[in-house]
Amino acid sequence: MKKDQLYAIVDIEATGASIGRDERMIQFACVLMKNNQVVESFDTFVNPSRKVNKTIRDLTGISSKDLATAPYFEDIAHIIHTLLEDTIFVAHNVAFDFHFLNECFKRVGEAPLTIPAIDTVELAQILYPTEESYQLKDLVGSLGYTLNQAHNALFDAQATAFLLQKLDEKLTRLPLITLESLSELSASLTAETGVFIQHALEDMKEQPTDLEDDIVIVHGLALKKPDYLEEQEQFRGASAYPYKEQEKEKVMADLGLHKRENQFTMMNLVFEYLKQERPTYAQFIEAAPGSGKTFGYLFPSVYVASKEKKIVLSTYTKVLQKQIVDEAIPLLNASLPFHRTAALLKSVTHYMSLSAFYTKWKQVSSSEIEAFFCMKILVWLTETNEGDLEEIGVGSRLLHHFWQEIRSSYASLSSSVDFEEFDYVSRRDKRIEQASILVSNHAYLLNEWRKQSDTTFSSTLILDEAHHVPDVIEESATVAFHSKRVLSSLKKMGSQTKEDSILFQLHALESSHIKPYQLATLESIVNVLLEEMDEWIAKWINWMMTTGQVDQDILEWKEESLNFTQVSMDIKRDTKFIKQSLSELLYVGKQLLETLESTDLNKAEQKSVKQLKGTLDMIENDAGLFDYVFFERTDNSQTGVRFYSKKPTQTLSFMKYNQEKKEDMLEILKKHRHVILTSSTLAVNGSVRYMQKALDLKEAESAIFDSTYNYKEQGRLFVPLEDSIQASKKGLKPYASYLAEHIEQLVHETDENCLVLFRSQEVIQEVYRLLTKRHSLQNKTILAQYVSGTPTKISKLFKKANQSIVLGSDSFWEGVDFPEDELKVVIITRLPFDSPEMPLVKKRHKELLDRGDNPFVHDLLPRAVVKFKQGIGRLIRSPKDKGVWVVLDRRMVDASYASVFLDSLPEGLRVEERPVKEIAQEIQTFL
CATH class of the missing domain: 3.30.420.10 (Ribonuclease H-like superfamily/Ribonuclease H)
Structure with missing residues (x-):
């Protein structure tokens, strides 16, 4: 001051x-x-x-x-x-x-x-x-x-x-030097x-003042020096794995963690498996919530891993991925007689290119919004070692095209200035080279497998949250064409009269470097494509509406199977026209690019040419996806359409499943010498056979570690005597009315927070409408997925509100985290069976029928049980925690397959069948 x-x-x-x-x-x-x-x-x-x-x-x-x-x-x-x-x-x-x-x-x-x-x-x-x-x-x-x-x-x-x-x-x-740059841009x-x-x-x-020791000045930018941790091979004490319980207890006490017998058994199991030279089987481990699963596999891993024999850990969420690298492994290193280095495995698209940023920084005007972005980055550069743009919210909060143009993957903004070993992708590669443990997430890992670039990975693989792996493999084997992305590229091309567009910038080069007709031809194709794409998208949406497959009033992501033989001739004709126009645009654009790249240009003109090249590259990539989805006829492929019903024209995308890619990824999985798959929900009827078949693993062994919590004392599970399935057969409104009435009765007398799990967004929104009108719930905060916001936003609102009722589907069964001990009641409205109409579900069921298997027994039922166990796992997160589940679906106890769900419950948790009014009283008394 x-x-x-x-x-x-x-x-x-x-x-x-x-x-x-x-x-x-x-x-x-x-x-x-x-x-x-x-x-x-x-x-x-x-x-x-x-x-x-x-x-x-x-x-x-x-x-x-x-x-x-x-x-x-x-x-x-x-x-x-x-x-x-x-x-x-x-x-x-x-x-x-x-x-x-x-x-x-x-x-x-x-x-x-x-x-x-x-x-x-x-x-x-x-x-x-x-x-x-x-x-x-x-x-x-x-x-x-x-x-x-x-x-x-x-x-x-x-x-x-x-x-x-x-x-x-x-x-x-x-x-x-940073402060001087900030001052220059502060206008x-x-x-x-x-x-x-x-x-x-x-x-x-x-x-x-003197420059801090961890800061270095490179080309006028103050950067945090690369931080490469060399592994300590010189042990401070005995390096042998501590088999004995007393030895483990001492280490866990040093870590500030309490003894968990199942965790110790899991540690020994993992260690013995990893020490085998070439095991003939994959190891499945189901560890109940609260059993210390992460340290259960991480602790023995650090004794086995080395730079030469790296271990790859993969998780489903990026949050857990980062926790392992930033918290769990440093905690182990602080207490063990040696330390192991870990590195994050992420795509290069996550990292900022110093060269690209340098170019933007030097060209930006102090009055532009991009100047503000540059100021933010100049400070961040003094703090970040990784250069991961997610650290500053890119992709969640920061959506301006500036942030895409400074990514390491962005081809159109290179620079003559070379940052060599200070570049963040180079830093990433060095960390990977030096690390013994590589921590990935399933989506990135399988995307690399899909490209068959598995040479990055070692022969030892540990998959946490492994119940997601079959779905992630199918998603990775699915090619997607996003209509919005093409429209965005076309709008970026713009016109000769629209400022900030590429064609406007190229117009200035017209007389000296290119012919007027070249720009005019390119502009004409862009304009025609923009108009045609808008009409094409509108026709798709209209066709979906008129065929009765979409209710635009329901706010949700819609996903439908697509049969091209049923699509109107008008849409088919327009699809062929767009394919032809994209080809013409690329032909004319590349000719223009060749002319300009062979011309002597100044820096500003070179920037325009680089932007043209980058945009043409993106259009070419999307044109290839368009061809594959709509014109390549492949066996065993399933095509679907997906969009958000509130903004269908802005979110329309098409997907095509590739069976060969799936088989390739499964083969790569089987090539790993050691494969450990662990999760809190893997087994169905005490067996992992379903997961084993889904991943085509011929030989497997399993270990199931039950929860150490006392569910008999800490939890209650109720099923009402009233039959919700009969209400559901009467239609949406009677069913929603039934649910709203029962939810109100169950929660209005308790001050505890409640999570209500659904399988349908349509039902959520109707129940939300009814609950918000209930006088007895006036003092409660009612939050509904996609009505009150995204799952992430609802999670934040939940933390600020009192007496919350959250209505959610999909990720709320397991992905959205709530503060520990803050959630006490979970209501499951319906057993979580997949809709058989979803494109990938249809595809799976066809494969099962082709080989003579029953889709319900071999797919729908085991998947529902796994998801049901995830819903049960929302409660009881500590030895003193208490929680109540209510399942408003009597199939849980009455159906011919009820025993499969009942057998999946934690030991000690028994089902109590009572009228809803009695259940409400029991909830109040118990909590």
């Missing part, structure tokens, strides 16, 4: 969050800070002269009585104006607070403020680039400050003052936010 300068950190609460809609102030707070010290605070409620709605009162905690006795703004306007004169105005989202305050001044005849204004949101986005959330409470919470009363102006202003101090500290720790920031950076730069120039 500037010496002796007074900073006014302001927060305002109002009747609404809109500018220019005559909203009124209800609270004003200001914290005055000088030389990093708070010197004064001012806080007052403000009478808005109108009624404030309940939502705002609940959000802010400000009552009608508080406002009724508060001064009017016109009575305190002059005091506030005087308070803020000669200060620098600071707010978290200054665009609202500063402008709103000036509107209030204008309304009462006071002169607007003309002082500098600084936005802590933008500064935080730049200086803390890896934060998940920039909401004030989340942000200061991650920096060590507890904001107990968010949306109270005084508490928010105090939290923002804390944040300003942290931002100032962060600026002073940056390398001088892109809101109001005078850049002044804060400039003041820090002036202070640093007066009192320069």
